[in-house]
Amino acid sequence: MPVLEIEELKKAFVPPGGTAPVPVVDIGSFSLEAGEQVALSGSSGSGKTTLLHLVAGILAADSGRVRVAGSDMTSLGEAGRDRLRAESIGYIFQTFNLLQGYSCLENVLLGMSFGPGADVAHARSLLGRVGLADRLDYLPRQLSTGQQQRVAVARAVANRPRLVLADEPTGNLDPSNARQALELIRGICTENNAALLLVSHDPAVLASFQRVVSLSELNRAARKEVAP
């Protein structure tokens, strides 16, 4: 059974000052098998972030289906989407989005608190895995950007998710850190048996994936916009 299935997913936004909704996401069908790793390519504004928000249930779709680990995200209420996200999805952001007032360990613990529950030993071992065993009590601002993204990666897999979403995870890193982070994300997803859906417009990142899907082809809304 696929970990992620998308059918006829539509989302439109009313632009500021406008009245008519402008379609941003319009995807006929897409799926991701358990443990599979796929990169979505797309230029800026092609709806990558919006798509991930829809998949994560952070945004409600206008119509269509998103099934995550067998549950239909689009038919759930907000609390149900929160629970499904807490239990089955890990999220990695371009800007890391670490909680600034919390230590590395606490950030990772909060990654599991809302799903399976806090497990300090597991959090420690994950931080060890990303090479931060000696930084447990550091605050995010006391870390380099590369280290911050490693904390975010550990946090994303802390709830043992079936699906990890990564939104341009290397966009804020220098090339060497970017390469390391990408290897780490892919490795850790493999180890945790999580499928990975990574979006990026960076050719170097895309090149390392076996399956790369172009959003300008997949997303009919993006296609329309990009068309000359």
Place this chain on the structure above:
Amino acid sequence: MTLALLVRRSLRQHLLSTVVTALSLAMAGGLLMSVWVVRKQARETFTGQTGAWDAVLGARGAKLQLVLNALFHLEASAGNVEFSDFEAIATNRAVALAVPIAVGDNYLGYRIVGTRTNLFTEAEASPGRRFVVGKGGRLFEDGYREAVVGSFVAARIGLKVGDTFKPYHGLSFNPKEQHEDEYLVTGILEPSNTPADRVIWIPLEGLQNMTGHAAATATDVSAVLVKLRSPIAGQQLDLLYNKQGNRLTFAWPLGAVLSQLFDKMGWFDKVLELVAYLVVLVAAGSVLASIYNSMSARRRDIAILRALGARRSTVFSAIVLEAAAIAGFGMVGALGFHIAFLSVAAGVIRSQTGVVLSVWSWDPILVAAPLGLVLLGALAGVVPALKAYRSPVAENLVPES
């Protein structure tokens, strides 16, 4: 457990506003509790302060003024009672004990009250407690220029057994109006926690015959303290003096007369209470404002927590709990402020009236007010919590730059 972590971190991240808000709640709670306790205790102690007496006989006038003057040594005497009137009530079969008092002099601003020794030997200071003269002293002898000093006065101006002093004329101190008569201090009263502590007692004749006092009224007394044989006797005397007679006033029952005092102070009471409630409201508003103002700074954290799977209800609860926690810290301080406010109020009331309030006594308000304020704090937290509850996740995940 996660909620506790979220609340703790948030309190720490906004430490300054946490402390300031908690302090304002502490003062509000302290004020509320002390206003309440002072009011309640003042009423209880004032009305319980009438000692062993049932009534006061005095010149025709307001009963409250008569009682304040004769029992609390406050305000001026409304007029005099002829000695024959004293003798009449003293020998009335309905009366168990009648003791005359005379006022009109002071020493350094402390009232001198003339009376007879049976005020100390036959009457009680307060129900079940007798007056006690401190070690090394004795009561004055009727007819002698001797004085027994109330404990509060003795402590204030340092009078001790064997000292002598010359009284001043009038109820307030005027250095130009000193009498020639010299009085010997024969005893200091042990603290009785009654208005008796605030005056200097001398024999009745001493006050009546003080050099310079008018000879014509030398046998008059200011008032007569009366202990009745039975409650029915009060009704008889009320009829005799107040309804049939028109020269004198018989203040009875004392509790009812004194409650007039609190009725008169009712507006002051109400204003004070209103002020306390307003202060509490303002403090609750400050909880609301301080959290609400920090909402824009918290928005991103909230969105991140939501992205990690936190429910709206979790975010809501965390903020309500945070507000309650701020109020909770405030309430620890409030108990301190309460003790401080009450000590000041008790000191003022004691020096002005001799009535002693107990600062450390237990009152249910000490639990009810803190609980109420914690609830109010939590309620104030609902407003920003609702804002957090409604705040969209996707938009706030984008870094503000």
